[in-house]
Amino acid sequence: MIDGVLTKQLRVIPDERGRLMEILRCDDECYNRFGQVYMTTNYPGVVKAWHFHKIQTDNVCCLSGMIKVALYDAREGSPTRGEIAEFFIGEHNPMLVTIPPGVYHGWKCISGHESIVVSVPTEAYNYQEPDEYRLPPDTSEIPYEWVLKPGIRHG
Structure with a gap:
């Protein structure tokens, strides 16, 4: 596991009216602050x-569909520098993924229909000076490919 990354399995509580699923609580280990x-x-x-x-x-939590979340630790001095982590989250695996500063991340919709993702960052988006540093999905700086694993076929 990449240093500082946390996951929380989410519990869906169904009844005759529908479903309830808590995503993030202020008493969770992964809770820091609200942005x-x-x-x-x-x-x-x-x-x-x-x-x-x-x-x-x-x-990050996927409410509908499924996504493959990929993380890459590029942090200087991190004990897990250079590590990749993958999580398959969504309606078939309800999970919250907490991603610390300095860890590159992204996701791919792997379901046959649109995915819906809820994000609760610790900071409000700053339109004048965004705290966001980007690379393209196919960058050579991150040793990861967004393709299906060998031996896995579509459909």
């Missing part, structure tokens, strides 16, 4: 990557 809450979507096969933050910690 804002936003949702984003991905169409099937779309990759949103790579970026990292110098200040903010991200808390």
Whole structure:
């Protein structure tokens, strides 16, 4: 596991009215502070990557569909520098992934329908000076490919 990355298995509580799922609580180990809450979507096969933050910690949860979250530790002095981590999260594996500053991250929608992701970063987005540092999904600086693993086929 990449140093500072935390995961929390989420519990869905169904009843005759519907479902409830707590995502992030102020008494969770992974809770630091609140900046804002936003949702984003991905169409099937779309990759949103790579970026990292110098200040903010991200808390990411996929509510609908499935995404493959990939992380790369590029932090100087980190005991896990150079490590890659993958998480498959969404409606078939409800999980919160907490991503500390300095860790590149992104995700790919791996379901057959649009994914809906909720993010709870520790900082509000600063429109004048965004705390966001980007690389393209196919960068040679990160040893990762967004393709299916060998031996796995579509459909």
